[in-house]
Amino acid sequence: MKTDSFNFDLPKHLIAQYPTEERGRSRLMVLDRRTGNIVDSMVEDVASFIEPNALMVFNDSKVRKARLYGRCEQTGTSVEFIFLSPWKQDDLISLRGSEFNHEGQENLVTACEQVSSVSRLWRAVCNKSKRQNIGRSYIFPGQLRGSVVEDRGDEKIIDFSSNIGEEYFDLYGHVPLPPYIKREDTGNDEVRYQTVFAKHTGSAASPTAGLHFTPQLLDELSQKGIEIEYLTLHIGLGTFQPVRVENIEDHHMHEEWFEIPFQVAERINLALREGRKVLAVGTTSMRALESAWNRGQVRHGNFSTRIFIYPGYEFHVVNSLFTNFHTPKSTLIMLVSAFAGREKIMQSYQLAIDKGYRFFSYGDAMLIL
Numbered sequence: 001m002k003t004d005s006f007n008f009d010l011p012k013h014l015i016a017q018y019p020t021e022e023r024g025r026s027r028l029m030v031l032d033r034r035t036g037n038i039v040d041s042m043v044e045d046v047a048s049f050i051e052p053n054a055l056m057v058f059n060d061s062k063v064r065k066a067r068l069y070g071r072c073e074q075t076g077t078s079v080e081f082i083f084l085s086p087w088k089q090d091d092l093i094s095l096r097g098s099e100f101n102h103e104g105q106e107n108l109v110t111a112c113e114q115v116s117s118v119s120r121l122w123r124a125v126c127n128k129s130k131r132q133n134i135g136r137s138y139i140f141p142g143q144l145r146g147s148v149v150e151d152r153g154d155e156k157i158i159d160f161s162s163n164i165g166e167e168y169f170d171l172y173g174h175v176p177l178p179p180y181i182k183r184e185d186t187g188n189d190e191v192r193y194q195t196v197f198a199k200h201t202g203s204a205a206s207p208t209a210g211l212h213f214t215p216q217l218l219d220e221l222s223q224k225g226i227e228i229e230y231l232t233l234h235i236g237l238g239t240f241q242p243v244r245v246e247n248i249e250d251h252h253m254h255e256e257w258f259e260i261p262f263q264v265a266e267r268i269n270l271a272l273r274e275g276r277k278v279l280a281v282g283t284t285s286m287r288a289l290e291s292a293w294n295r296g297q298v299r300h301g302n303f304s305t306r307i308f309i310y311p312g313y314e315f316h317v318v319n320s321l322f323t324n325f326h327t328p329k330s331t332l333i334m335l336v337s338a339f340a341g342r343e344k345i346m347q348s349y350q351l352a353i354d355k356g357y358r359f360f361s362y363g364d365a366m367l368i369l
Contacts, residue, residue, distance in 0.1 A: 065173030070138030086119035118165035202234035209282035
């Protein structure tokens with residue numbers, strides 16, 4: 001399947017540069033994936049489209065203020081880094097063989113141990129990447145020194161002069177806004193680029209579908225009898241990368257860590273046995289749930305996954321999806337195309353453009369039933 005099949009022209013003024021004035025006051029496009037019927041609504045009315053006994057699964061990952069600027073000691077230039085996670089080579093422990101998706105490509109779903117959030121060694125991406133060679137050193141805020149000790153292509157491993165953790169990032173870091181938001185982060189982004197239920201720090205990007213939900217809306221969903229559960233998937237910057245190969249089957253997915261608690265897996269499996277709808281809030285929740293499917297049920301535990309969902313994939317867990325509008329030629333638009341059908345997605349995206357919907361992280365939302 002050709003990557004260009006998932007391309008579309010988006011006017012720049014429809015790329016949301018700021019969130020709505022009030023959280024939850026975004027537009028909502030509702031797509032029936034069986035009939036292709038589309039309804040224009042508002043996020044605050046989403047409960048009216050969801051069955052009372054459905055189960056909604058949210059991603060409660062918290063965004064780290066992961067953007068730091070370091071002055072290179074060799075050149076004196078400023079280099080922007082985004083720190084993805086602590087690094088320890090023996091942290092990932094494979095407990096079983098690789099799995100394969102519908103095209104025979106490895107998903108590489110492996111069980112793993114949670115990495116300590118305090119470390120001297122950190123995985124990072126940076127600008128001017130080809131110039132940041134092993135041995136380059138930098139002075140970061142707080143007069144902290146860090147050096148490149150391993151070059152992994154797209155990523156660098158930075159060794160700091162002392163352990164750092166979330167307190168350091170909270171004090172000196174910037175919100176890692178995505179590259180299509182063409183401005184510096186502000187204090188408002190510290191609130192609005194974070195979900196109201198964010199709990200476990202570790203993402204380099206927000207699970208943006210969850211940004212629309214307020215405590216009041218969550219209460220309304222619960223009062224209607226809709227069950228709400230949370231898993232954690234820490235989002236890497238690979239989520240923003242376009243697919244650069246001609247055939248999507250040749251694309252290699254980035255790896256992401258996720259956790260599904262025991263009780264959450266049990267409740268999801270009960271909903272499936274009872275024939276109730278399981279609604280994933282966000283593509284990250286979708287990827288975690290589908291990755292955790294094994295031998296007829298959703299597994300609990302800590303895992304990493306490289307699952308690539310594109311048209312032809314057979315869904316096992318998720319019946320409905322609440323999501324944002326995604327970037328052209330991205331793995332995310334391929335995922336929603338697998339779920340709803342490529343033609344229906346491309347038609348609905350064109351309709352969203354024609355009607356002036358706002359796109360991407362701070363944009364409007366879509367509910368696919």
